[in-house]
Amino acid sequence: MSKELVNILFVGDIVGEPGLSLLETILPSLIKKHDADFVIANGENSHKGKGINRSIIQRLYNLGVHVITGGNHSFAKWKVFDYMKEDGNILRPMNYPTGNPGYGFGIYNIDGIDQKIGVLNLQGRTFMNPIDDPFSTADWVIDRMKEETDVIFVDFHAEATAEKLALAWHLDGKISVFVGTHTHIPTNDARLFPKGTGYISDVGMTGSFDSVLGMDKNTSMKRFKLGTPHRYKLANGNNHLCAITARVDTSTGHCHQIEPIIYPAFQTTKAES
Amino acid sequence: MSKELVNILFVGDIVGEPGLSLLETILPSLIKKHDADFVIANGENSHKGKGINRSIIQRLYNLGVHVITGGNHSFAKWKVFDYMKEDGNILRPMNYPTGNPGYGFGIYNIDGIDQKIGVLNLQGRTFMNPIDDPFSTADWVIDRMKEETDVIFVDFHAEATAEKLALAWHLDGKISVFVGTHTHIPTNDARLFPKGTGYISDVGMTGSFDSVLGMDKNTSMKRFKLGTPHRYKLANGNNHLCAITARVDTSTGHCHQIEPIIYPAFQTTKAES
Amino acid sequence: MSKELVNILFVGDIVGEPGLSLLETILPSLIKKHDADFVIANGENSHKGKGINRSIIQRLYNLGVHVITGGNHSFAKWKVFDYMKEDGNILRPMNYPTGNPGYGFGIYNIDGIDQKIGVLNLQGRTFMNPIDDPFSTADWVIDRMKEETDVIFVDFHAEATAEKLALAWHLDGKISVFVGTHTHIPTNDARLFPKGTGYISDVGMTGSFDSVLGMDKNTSMKRFKLGTPHRYKLANGNNHLCAITARVDTSTGHCHQIEPIIYPAFQTTKAES
Amino acid sequence: MSKELVNILFVGDIVGEPGLSLLETILPSLIKKHDADFVIANGENSHKGKGINRSIIQRLYNLGVHVITGGNHSFAKWKVFDYMKEDGNILRPMNYPTGNPGYGFGIYNIDGIDQKIGVLNLQGRTFMNPIDDPFSTADWVIDRMKEETDVIFVDFHAEATAEKLALAWHLDGKISVFVGTHTHIPTNDARLFPKGTGYISDVGMTGSFDSVLGMDKNTSMKRFKLGTPHRYKLANGNNHLCAITARVDTSTGHCHQIEPIIYPAFQTTKAES
Ligand SMILES: [Fe+2]
Ligand SMILES: [Fe+2]
Ligand SMILES: [Fe+2]
């Protein structure tokens, strides 16, 4: 059986146990509600805010996550290098130079239907480590993917909005969905690009928002005020999930709908007293 | 006559003529719709994408803008130094070192009601120019403002989400509204902080979204792909306004409601054909 | 007894045990040879390449070092905070924000003669952490020092040659000696500035030169080639001391001579075989 | 006729007319004194401090310069793109992405003797624009050069001392001479690496040293103190040439001697009055 439209659910940077617990509580119902055919999650901060480990990977698979993407923290924990070598469903940015372990993209079967999806993880260079060019890397990978499928999902882990938009414009019409990650703040610009790519600058994080990017806010304030290193701790409280759902036409690879999910919604109005 | 609740309307970075024209079309009705008592706009990109000039300042005043904030492009055009010296309603980030012209904050009467509002413009340092500390600058200015009013609005022009959140947590409860600007992309995290401050990481820009941050997308792609300088041009098309409206209790200075405005809404669903 | 001319010996960033051992071997004879009245050493990398500890501090004092300066690694080891609080002869850059422990400058008696010397440690901001302004900090401290002595020594720990030169020009004639540190490479521009300040852009390091900045060269190459984190180790072998000696007129505070010391000299000619 | 040893003379970043004039005065005698067989000069700042033009290129050729290298300012003047396309003796860093005009390396005949020399220009990425990887680019080019000659000269235009050293260690024994440029300050670490490569971290500039990097020192101080843009002007006065001369064995490609040249020497001792 093939489907004309597939639904992709992507969960933004999961930060530590608060993010994982929230995910365990609500991901199953989200998958059902949005009729998700394929689930991707960024896990670069899932282990105490930095990196990932084997038991977390298993928890994510158990929850229904098919592919785990990464970012600048993918190489934070040395042991992960081994899983990354073995398991093609754990990605790290493709444009890390040759010689690093792990995979930067994969082409996967969507369960239960006769359809493949390509997932590509890339990392930006503006205000970040100078690794290989994400533009030409994307071109090369997408050409390969196109031989097998037009349904292509890109997680671009990057700091600067300009770099995200420039790469998205470069890829418009060639890929189905382009999401940014890394800033841990969801953007309000989910939209369809003119040639068919669904876009959002940043999906945001899944973790504590009584925090600075999921980490203890007092430590962060201290670092900014004093300019000296102070040990990071994970935050907890006011936990939210940030995700997007995208509907893709399998015959064209075009995105028909992209919708941000923030759960629970942030409080924007003072409660009546 | 005094009011218990005042409505503040803030318009994000206006980029060139496309931003200005859109603003002229819709700001009057927005002011009416949201019953805005005070209007602030970030104008650092209003003159061809970089800086501002006297005629644009006048156009903004004519539209009902009371205070114009700035950012890293405030000092781009040398002639502006003169207006900045004379006109306390044009702000540039307060934490530029002593010796630079212009004002970084002001305390203004809200027209028609017996209420003052303090407006403070600051700039971040992460991935930006190393100017003076925005944290201690904020403390000093806010202490002065508190002698005259509890209604305080801060435009923090900064790149990094961590720096925005750290400063906002530092100021929670002391100011009414904290908005971020500079990334030109609206964030989806408008919310009330626990001690009473209304917050959004970035208001986003007012200009062309068929672009990279309001500028020609082809030039931007070329710069990223080639790594060499290519002259920026203003973009036009798919113009949107990004703003927020915030309701503040004048007796406590607390924010009761914060709401993002994107007009027109981005297209997230493919039009039926 | 007072002296008309005093000799100051400054030793550049000591990197780990290779640097310390070399220093123990040759500092006593250097002090004698150059008739040094006052000895200053930068110790920010003395403990395994990062930070310092109490036993190293004691070793340096025993060798005849009077004042130990620091840099961006001064705050690397938490326990050092305690010594820094107690001991005014251990400096860390003065322009770290208020609230950090330790001293950024001191005024010291030169042993055996009736003369005081002011030593100021500052840190740059270009390509570094955005701390407080070194220019205005220098002005403030030097004004205070001038009340007690005209013999003033500045260690400016900074990356960019432009920032070093700009600050040195700003201070020319107000201080006796301006040395740069941090790049770990000695520069060949020791010279007298026109108004009387002795200058060198960087003194260089004291440690292994079979290395990248005193650390294992293979790890460093791996980091650059792969773009991923790999654990630093201290290097050893081909150890050199980098220092300067400066002669200062105590009546004017002007520098009469500045001379770089590299010991042993680098090999620049192939040995005959 | 072939020679067993060839002498290469390299002149560091020429900054504007003060640098060019000084070069015209002394280069001919330097060539004679050091019996230079091949002359290379970095010209990225020769036109008013930023870029180069056709008449300057001609002046350099007339002086006996064989190859002109570049850096981050090579693409500053748009017209230069045309000469760079036509003239293989003007280099710009090789690791700018494909699609940019110009050449990054060349293999040249040394006049009057039967010997070829390869010259490679590369640029760093630490604290600079994220272009292509200089390490793998170097490997690729040097493999090609090795088919024609073992005499290979690399000008690595980079900011960070760590990146310079890491690349030099990576190339030790494969190339004859490795010089750094870009910081405009000569380093005092000219030396022979163990496998045969002659090394210096930075050759320094040729221009006014009554300046900040060859540009007006007052403007530079203003920029650092105020944090705002102020127009750069070329400096003049206290002009020095910074260069190196290296003797290379043509049969092995190894460097037998490397020697820094600073002319005239900096003043390090107060003149007797
Ligand atoms: Fe993350
Ligand atoms: Fe990240
Ligand atoms: Fe900005």
Ligand SMILES: [Fe+2]
């Ligand atoms: Fe802006």
Ligand SMILES: [Fe+2]
């Ligand atoms: Fe340092």
Ligand SMILES: [Fe+2]
């Ligand atoms: Fe150091």
Ligand SMILES: [Fe+2]
């Ligand atoms: Fe240069």
Ligand SMILES: [Fe+2]
């Ligand atoms: Fe340069």
